[in-house]
Amino acid sequence: MTPEQRRRNKIAGLVLLAFVIAVFAWTVLRGSSMLAGSAIN
Known part of the structure; x- marks a missing residue:
């Protein structure tokens, strides 16, 4: 390899x-925001 x-x-x-x-x-940021959203709802 040169x-x-x-x-x-x-x-x-x-x-x-x-x-x-x-x-x-x-993915981590989206997953955490989705988890937070489902926890609120």
């Missing part, structure tokens, strides 16, 4: 990681 390929893979990995964290956070 340094260029390694750098591209690192960037791709960071983008993928950020995407996974964003989806996870969104």
